[in-house]
Structure formats: structure tokens, C-alpha cells
Amino acid sequence: MTSDTTTPAVDLTGSRPRLRRERRVRRLFAGAAAVSIVVSLLIVGSLVGEAWTFLRGLDLSSLWTMGWFPRRGLFDVKTVLTGTLLIALVAMVVATPLGLGAAIYLSEYARPRARRWLKPILEVLAGIPSVVLGYFALTWISPNIVMRLSSHAGVFSMAAAGIAVGILVTPLVASVSEDAMRAVPAALREASYGLGAKKATTVTRIVFPAAASGIMASLILGVSRAIGETMVVAMAAGAVGGSLFQWNIFQPGQTMTAAMSALAIGSDQVAGSTSAFQSLFFLGLLLFLMTLGLNLLSDRFVRKVREKY
């Protein structure tokens, strides 16, 4: 038999109710995604709008004066910027060695069994509420570390807040950089051992450089987190209502976040009043731009890692 005959037709149209259901599910998820985008845009919009109102009604020279005293119309940006950056610096001085050390240990030295109970501990540390760390800064870090380092230091200081923020940031640095180091292919380690390299040599000369972009990203994320941390600095850094320009870390200092929370809670009695309240949005915008910039930077570093091997 060579004659061609067509086989019976098959109905391939899908059932209408099913297609309608799928469309509905699709719309539901699209809606959920849209809400989060709209909310973000609204937040940014209100920040920009209020910040603009604040700047428009202001004598710009009050942005560069002796200190941050919103009630008196003194909005010295360098005071809060310096406070923020100093505390972030102290935090990173603490978090970089601790975080990278933990990451190297977990990724290269810890046996599977040790890893199994060390990793969760690190995650618990990441889950400590920052208000607890704020108290810890006041009751333990301040008397036991800061006051020993400097006889002039009081209970409240940027150093105490910075150390506590550093502890807060350590798990983040450790976990992101550990991921970066574990992502380094085992083949590279084997190549190194095969050439007669010791473990320490392999870690420092092969694994660490190969993971460098990811490690950089973890540090940038750490800085971004440290800049944005509010509760610890509001509690431990000292200056609640306002602060003179201060660069000595053993003195109280004002950060952008602490200044904002003070304004928002109304602890300096200005909620609702004119430009002082709106300075909150100006600071918020500044902070948002800084962390956004840092996160974009770290994103670029992480992407570079993917291209590498």
C-alpha cells in the first residue's frame, strides 16, 4: 500500500474555561508586581517633592553651617554626612576582618559538620533586632571597649554605635563573600593543589582573587547597610535633637538616619512644623540616592564575577 491517506482530524483547541483561568492568574500576578513598582515610585515621588519644597523655601547657606539643629533652621549637611560616614567606617573596620575571616573559614577550612552548625549561628546573629544591639552598644561596648580606648569618651559615642553596626553588618559581609568564594570552581583549587600549593597559598592567591568581585560586592552592601542603619545609631550615637559638626568618633555624633528618626518621632517637638519636618525628606532622598548608588555598584561587581569563570 503506497497511497497516501490522511489520518482522522484531532481537535487541538484548548478548553475555554481553562484559558480564561490562566488569563485571570496571569493578571493577578501582574497586578501584584505592579503594586510594588507603584508603591516604590510613590515613595520616591514624595521624597523628591517634599525635598524640593524644603530646598525652595530655604536659604541655601543654612545647609553649610556649624551643625545640625533643625529647630533653629540650621541644616548643616556635612555634620550628618560626616556622622554617617564615620559610623559606617568604624562599622566596616569591624565587619571587614570579622566577616571575611568567617567567610574564608566557612568556605575553605570548615568541615561539613562544623559548617552545619556555624552557618545557622551566623544567621541568628543576622536576625538580632537592632534595638537589642543598640542596648548592647550602650551597656557593654561603650564601657568595655570605647571608654578603654579613649578616656574622654562618654556613654554615647559614634565609636560605640559604629562597633555595634559593624557587628550587625558582619553576617551580611560573611554570607555574601562566602557565597562568592564557594562559587569559585573546585577545579581552580585542584589546579593549585596539583602544583604543590599549600592551603593558605591556594586561599590567598587563587580563591580570594577569583572571588574578588563578589567580596567587593559584599563590602559595598555592608557599607550600604551601615549607612542605612537607624536604631543602633539613634540609641548609641548620642546626639538626639541636634549636633555640632563633629569628626571625633569618641564624641556623640549625628547621622542622617538618626536625625530623620528624631524628626519623625517628634522627639524634638517639630513634627508638623515647616521646614524642619521637611528636611526629613531631604535627608531621606540623600540617603536613598547613596544606598541606591552603592547597591548598583555592588550589582555591577557581582555581575562581573559571573563573567569571569
Place this chain on the structure above:
Amino acid sequence: MGEDQLTDSTTAAGPTIATGEARPAGRGVSVGSALRGTGRPAEPAQNTIFDVRGLRVFYGSFQAVADATMAIREHEITALIGPSGCGKTTVLRCFNRMNDLIDTARVEGTILYHGTDIYGEKVDPVEVRRRIGMVFQKPNPFPKSIYDNIAFGPRIAGYKGNMDDLVEESLTRAALWDEVSDKLKESAYALSGGQQQRLCIARAIATSPDVLLMDEPCSSLDPIATLRIEELMIELKRDYSIIIVTHNMQQAARVSDRTAFFTVDVKQTGMRTGRLVEFDATDAIFTNPREKQTEDYITGRFG
């Protein structure tokens, strides 16, 4: 102490055969049940570089290799062949203690390297690996420049001579110099797969090892790159002893002087253990194997 012994015996053992053409028809080295009286002529005395006795490898409770005994000679290419899971790569990784990197791995028996047991108590695996280089299945250059890839080994070993010369010499010996001489500072990742593998060979010989272990070095390469690496191996045989794991039987037949055939025994419990079936001159393995299993495998009737 252990190091001195290793160094002394390395220098004491001089080269014996120069080229493959002078290869004698081998007499089988005693291997378990393969040991039988044959009429093959005795060969001239040759230096044994690795004397493997009763080698057994375990991963946890799983036995990967059962009781392998073989003598590997200097300035020869020894091929380890057999089906997947037969333990040939595991055996290869025993020769430079690479299995130490696997937490659950345990090695029993002895591997005498110039008479010293590399699994001896005082032996530092780092010292072993400086003398016994390795080339891996997939090319694994470091994410560094071509130059730094070659210089890595000598640097960590504290090489004092002229690094530029050493890099050039190593690349030349790996037949790669002409292709990369003008881009030494470029990333090794810019090279093709075949070039990367030759770079890995150059990197391995830059530390002037005594032995080169090669784990299926051509499995990810095309036939032309494979041919170049095979030519290179025969070239390198003059200075090094080479042990190669290969899936490619033609490759074993083309390049090796001696061949070890491994198979895998499946127990009722489902445990799969590799076993050395036959170890002999490559000619003998491929033309006149003693074991039926070997014959079945090389003729493609493996079951």
C-alpha cells in the same frame, strides 16, 4: 627528612630509555589472577618509579578500588583504561595524594615512589605534589594572565631563576609558545580549549616535576587538539614519566607503553568496586590480552 629522601632518590634514578621506538616487548607485571607463566621474553632492567602494592580506596564505607598492584616505570607512558566507574581516575589521584582533598576518602596499601611510601606518616602531600604534577580532564587555567598561570607554580615553590625564560621554555615545550608569545599578559580564558589544555600542561611542567599525571586530558578537545597533545606527550616522555587516564582506547594504543585495564564489579548490594584486571605492555593488551574481560572490552564486547 622525608623530603631529602625523595630528592636524593629522584636524582639518583637516571633516565633509562630515550624513545618509544626502543620499547621492549613487555613482560606482564604480576597482577592478582593475571599472573600466569608465559613465554614472553624477559626485558632489560628498568627503573620502577611507582611500586603500587595492594592499593585500596574507600569513600566512606564505599570501596572504590579493590586491591591494585602494579609497577609503573620511568620514562614511559602508562595508560589506565576501563569503563566508567572502574576507579581509574581514583587510582590516578592516589599518585599525588589528590584524594586527600576529599574528606571521606581513605587510601590503604602502599605506593612507593622511588622507594618512599607517599602515604607514609611523615610525608607532606605538598612535597609529593611538587614532584608529581597533574593535568586535569577539563582545562582549568587560573583566571589570570597566561604568564601568571605558568609562573604560579615556580613562584610558590620559591623559584629564584629568570622567570621570563622559564615561562618561555615551558610554553615552548608545551608547543604553545608560537601561538601566545605576543599575548602573555592576556587572560588565559581568551585561549581556545586546546590551547588552554596545553597551557595547563605548560603550567604543570614549569615546576619541573618528575611525573605527570593526566586525567583524560583530551576528553573535551577536538581531534586536532587531541593529536597535538598526544604528540606532546610522546615528546615529554623523554624527561617525564607520564600516567594517563583515557576513555579513548585508540589513544591508549597510540601513545602508551603500558596499559592497565580496570573493570567494575557490581556486588549484590549494588556496591560498584573498580578492579585492576590486567597490566601489561600496551602491545600485549591490545593484540594478545590474557584475560577474557580485557579482550571483550578492547574489542567492544564489554558487558
